[in-house]
Amino acid sequence: MRRRGERPGHSATTAHFQAAYPFLGMGGLGAPGVYVGTDAFGGAWAFDPWELYARRIMRSPNVIVLGGISYAKSTLIKTYIYRQYLFGRQAWVIDVKGEYGPLAAALGFPIIRLEPGGEVRLNPIERRGGREGQLALLRSVALAALRRDLHPEEDAALRVALDQVNEEAGVFEPTLPMVVDVLLHPREAMVAGVSAAGGAEFAAAARDVALALQRLCDGDLRGIFDGPTSEGIDLEGALVVLDLSAMRDSDALAVLMTCTAAWQQAILRERKESADRAGVPMAKVFCVFEEVWRVAGNVGVAEWLQANFKLCRALGIANFVSLHKLTDFGTAGADGSRAARIAQALVADAGCTVIYRQSPDQREVLRTDLGCSDTETELATRLEIGEAIWKIGSRSMLVRQRMSRAERSITYTDEQMGVIGAAGTP
Ligand SMILES: Nc1ncnc2c1ncn2[C@@H]1O[C@H](COP(=O)(O)OP(=O)(O)OP(=O)(O)O)[C@@H](O)[C@H]1O
Ligand SMILES: [Mg+2]
Numbered sequence: 001m002r003r004r005g006e007r008p009g010h011s012a013t014t015a016h017f018q019a020a021y022p023f024l025g026m027g028g029l030g031a032p033g034v035y036v037g038t039d040a041f042g043g044a045w046a047f048d049p050w051e052l053y054a055r056r057i058m059r060s061p062n063v064i065v066l067g068g069i070s071y072a073k074s075t076l077i078k079t080y081i082y083r084q085y086l087f088g089r090q091a092w093v094i095d096v097k098g099e100y101g102p103l104a105a106a107l108g109f110p111i112i113r114l115e116p117g118g119e120v121r122l123n124p125i126e127r128r129g130g131r132e133g134q135l136a137l138l139r140s141v142a143l144a145a146l147r148r149d150l151h152p153e154e155d156a157a158l159r160v161a162l163d164q165v166n167e168e169a170g171v172f173e174p175t176l177p178m179v180v181d182v183l184l185h186p187r188e189a190m191v192a193g194v195s196a197a198g199g200a201e202f203a204a205a206a207r208d209v210a211l212a213l214q215r216l217c218d219g220d221l222r223g224i225f226d227g228p229t230s231e232g233i234d235l236e237g238a239l240v241v242l243d244l245s246a247m248r249d250s251d252a253l254a255v256l257m258t259c260t261a262a263w264q265q266a267i268l269r270e271r272k273e274s275a276d277r278a279g280v281p282m283a284k285v286f287c288v289f290e291e292v293w294r295v296a297g298n299v300g301v302a303e304w305l306q307a308n309f310k311l312c313r314a315l316g317i318a319n320f321v322s323l324h325k326l327t328d329f330g331t332a333g334a335d336g337s338r339a340a341r342i343a344q345a346l347v348a349d350a351g352c353t354v355i356y357r358q359s360p361d362q363r364e365v366l367r368t369d370l371g372c373s374d375t376e377t378e379l380a381t382r383l384e385i386g387e388a389i390w391k392i393g394s395r396s397m398l399v400r401q402r403m404s405r406a407e408r409s410i411t412y413t414d415e416q417m418g419v420i421g422a423a424g425t426p
Contacts, residue, residue, distance in 0.1 A: 029392065031055050034083040036076070037386070037401035045390070045399045048084075049318040049351060050284050058351030058392055061318035062309050066325055066370075067356025072386045072401065073322045075411040076354065077288055078103045079403050081239065082410060090238040090283045092264055094257060096291040098245025103410040109237040114224050114260065115246035123229045124259040126173050127166070129266030134162055136307060137262035138179065138213070144254040144300025145212035149338075153194065157183060157206035160193040173228050177217045183210035216259065221252050225259050235267055238283075254295040258304050261289070265308065268315050281316075288320045293328035302329060302342035309349045321346075325358060326365050344369055353391045357383040372396075 033048030049061035067073045078100070081091045085107055093100050095111070104111050112120055124141075125134045138158045142150055150158075161182045165174040168182075182190065186202040194202065203210075217226040234240075242264070247256050268285060275282035287308065295301045308319055323329075326347065330337035347353060347369055358366060358380045366372040366380055376389055376396055383389070390397045403411060 029057055029395065031057065034080065034087065035402075036080065037399050040398040045397060047080075047352075047390075050316075052392065053351060057395075060309065060349055060351040061312050062350045063318065063320045063352045063354060064347060064350045065320060065322040065354045065356070066358065067322075067354075067388065068324060068359065070385065070413075071356035071383070071388075072411075073354075073356055074099060074290060074413070075386070075403065076388070076401055077290065077320055077322065078411050079401070079407045081286060081288070082106065082407060084286070085238055088238075088283060089286065090240075091286040091288060092240045092268075093242065093288040094260055094264075094290070095241050095243045096245060096248050096253070096257070096294065098243050098248070099413055100241045100243070102412070104239055104241050106406075106410050107239050109239045109241070110234065111241040111243045112233060113243045113246070114256070116220060117223055118246070119230065120233060121223065121227050121230045122225060122260065122263045123173055123175060123227065124225050124263040124266075125162075125176060125179070126229065126263070126266055128270040129262065130269065131162070131166070133262065133266050133269060134166075134174070135159060136304075137259065138162060138209075140258045140262065140300045140304045140307075141216065141255055142209040142212050142300070143303060144258045144295075144298050145215060146208055147298060147300075149299070150209065151205070153205040154209045156194040157186075157190075157202065158209060160190040161186075161206070163193075164190050175227055176213055177226050180210055180214045180217060183207075183213070215252070216255065219252070220250060221247075221256060224256070229263075240264075248291075248294070254298040254301050257289070257295055258300055261287075261304055261308065265311065265315075268317060272315050285315075285317045286320055287317050288322075290322045292321050293323040293325075296323055296328040296343070297330050297337070297339055299337070299339045299342070302339040302346075306342050306346060306349070309346060321350075325362050326369055327362065351392065355380050355383075355389045355391065356387070357381070357385075 029052060031048065031051040033046040033051055036045045036047050039045045049058055049063060052058040053061045065073045065076065082103060101111055114120055124137050135158065139150065142154065142158065161179050164182045164187055165178045169178065183206045184203060186199045191199050191202045215221065242260050244256055244260065247253055272282050305321060312319060326343055329343035330340040353370055355370065360381050363377050366377045370391065372380060380389055386401050388399055390399050
């Protein structure tokens with residue numbers, strides 16, 4: 001029975017509420033996950049891409065993290081890995097700035113440092129990646145190094161060169177110098193394989209890709225990818241950090257990242273196969289690609305990112321890709337770059353986009369490519385450090401991430417602390 005003065009509740013659509021409130025966020029999504037921080041209503045925001053994917057809330061477990069310098073993108077990823085570790089989740093990080101050392105130390109794992117003349121060598125065309133994996137690596141590296149699409153003859157040359165090298169290597173692992181050698185000095189069987197008129201014609205057609213791959217063996221990346229993988233690298237740990245910081249400003253960074261990611265993919269593929277054979281589930285792995293903005297304009301990089309996004313379900317991995325803004329990939333549109341079009345596809349393939357502070361010139365991209373409402377778009381240009389809009393399908397949450405005192409030491413980045421101290425932030 002209705003009491004005097006009581007009125008029936010008012011119903012309205014979320015579209016109407018959006019008009020009434022400056023920002024409308026929803027609470028947690030009802031799936032278990034680790035704590036990230038608080039949502040717009042002060043409730044806990046917990047997140048786990050696999051749980052949300054299993055419930056069909058995320059359409060893929062991949063996450064894109066966008067945000068200006070120092071708005072706490074890396075902090076999110078580091079604290080997230082740290083917290084997920086307790087639940088048996090693992091992480092592979094390609095660390096371009098060399099900033100994951102404190103996290104690795106806190107969890108008790110060594111970092112693997114890749115540098116010219118260093119002690120660690122990775123063979124990106126090991127057989128464990130499968131022929132398709134080997135070929136994808138050769139293509140991506142050639143694309144990344146040449147910064148253009150491959151001609152059909154170049155594509156074919158890589159294919160036959162790989163087959164030749166796999167055969168010639170016999171019981172040993174094929175290596176990149178072997179691929180370069182057969183591209184520059186094609187064997188007769190290879191020439192027939194691509195219907196070239198002769199060895200000279202084949203070598204001429206394959207020359208650019210051969211030289212691109214040769215740079216990995218003789219150029220500034222010498223000693224990193226040009227032989228069998230070094231013995232004794234610990235890849236079984238729950239955290240594997242590949243530190244590329246020695247090459248962070250090199251123009252070979254795109255090639256370096258491509259090779260490292262391909263090698264990592266081969267290992268994960270092998271792990272998955274052996275887990276399947278043993279009938280046990282493979283540990284869930286986050287693959288973290290930070291600082292992608294440095295190499296995002298490179299079509300080879302855009303392609304391997306896309307391939308990695310597509311592999312997530314097959315391998316049980318969740319990719320975390322961080323960059324400053326979507327236009328780091330270039331501008332899309334009819335006359336835009338291919339990398340930018342791939343970036344649009346990446347956003348479409350990502351199950352979650354985490355948007356930290358964006359500059360006002362990103363308003364159009366936020367609306368059209370990231371599907372932000374006008375309110376979200378304005379908010380995105382005013383977010384404070386540690387605040388982000390999490391977009392998962394049609395849902396949006398405003399989240400303020402929180403970190404414990406212990407975590408402060410693993411997220412501390414020296415160069416930025418001066419700024420934060422000056423601003424008076426604790
Ligand atoms: N909520 C917060 N309040 C205060 N400081 C924070 C907060 N979150 C992160 N920080 C600190 O801000 C600094 C910068 O954070 P972080 O390295 O995560 O930024 P970033 O977005 O990854 O920047 P970049 O684009 O340069 O990589 C770190 O020292 C971190 O400890
Ligand atoms: Mg960072």
